[in-house]
Amino acid sequence: MQVVIVNSAQEVANLGARHCLNLITANPRAVLGLATGSTPVALYGELIELQAKGAISFEQCLSFNLDEYIGLDPRHPQSYRYFMNIQLFDHIDIDKNNTYVPDGMSDPQQSAIDYEKEIATAGGIDLQILGVGRNGHIGFNEPSSSLVSRTRIKTLTAGTIADNKRFFTVDEFQPSLAITMGIATILESKKILLLATGASKAKAVRDLVEGPLSASCPASALQMHNNTVVIIDREAASELAHSEYYQQVNLETEQLANNND
Numbered sequence: 001m002q003v004v005i006v007n008s009a010q011e012v013a014n015l016g017a018r019h020c021l022n023l024i025t026a027n028p029r030a031v032l033g034l035a036t037g038s039t040p041v042a043l044y045g046e047l048i049e050l051q052a053k054g055a056i057s058f059e060q061c062l063s064f065n066l067d068e069y070i071g072l073d074p075r076h077p078q079s080y081r082y083f084m085n086i087q088l089f090d091h092i093d094i095d096k097n098n099t100y101v102p103d104g105m106s107d108p109q110q111s112a113i114d115y116e117k118e119i120a121t122a123g124g125i126d127l128q129i130l131g132v133g134r135n136g137h138i139g140f141n142e143p144s145s146s147l148v149s150r151t152r153i154k155t156l157t158a159g160t161i162a163d164n165k166r167f168f169t170v171d172e173f174q175p176s177l178a179i180t181m182g183i184a185t186i187l188e189s190k191k192i193l194l195l196a197t198g199a200s201k202a203k204a205v206r207d208l209v210e211g212p213l214s215a216s217c218p219a220s221a222l223q224m225h226n227n228t229v230v231i232i233d234r235e236a237a238s239e240l241a242h243s244e245y246y247q248q249v250n251l252e253t254e255q256l257a258n259n260n261d
Helices: 007-026 038-052 078-086 110-123 158-167 183-187 199-210 218-224 243-260
Strands: 002-006 031-034 062-065 067-069 127-130 152-155 177-180 191-196 228-235
Touching: 002 007, 002 152, 002 218, 002 243, 007 038, 007 127, 007 191, 007 228, 038 191, 062 078, 062 110, 067 078, 067 127, 110 152, 183 218, 191 199, 191 218, 199 218
Parallel strands: 002 228, 031 062, 031 127, 127 191, 191 228
Antiparallel strands: 067 177, 152 177
């Protein structure tokens, strides 16, 4: 696991976009794993700008989203399909037929099985973008999730429901169930890019990077992945015990790369 600490949330988005740019430049047919939430929005804004400048094209890419609520129509403003259309897909040249989001409106158990098959048919995910919840969840893999889980139905914790409550109007139906990629599904990605910003994520970042491997912090499973990059701002890094070491490693890695150019 590589931990990169930068000065601001905007730098997190900029560096995350650079990883995406490098991947798609090398492989225009890349398969992207995408996430929703406030942190990825800044990254998506950077990707939209890169395409507007002619620096990147998503025309041949495929994408798979981590999760979707069960019971929300894709046209609902709080569905993750709607979110992705508004925040990214409507603004880039990707073919929407090549953008996959779990189907939360039909048989959810069958939808989960089908989603795994679709990922496999695509050849697996080349780059999985992740955020992390305050309780350490990735996707909707809440604490106590199996570290070998596959795409499936998950019950959301009361904390996650409370965090998302602000997005729904008073008396509006708010789902308590979702379809999510499993932790084992996420770990099969060739590369994982986790972004986190702000002091509210500091404990989760500490647990995922330096804590024990535990279902109590599902994101800690990323410690078992051999190509994970965690990009965080200084506030999100504030509880790390070894932040100076991570910065030293990154500096020496950059120097080595420059010497080899």
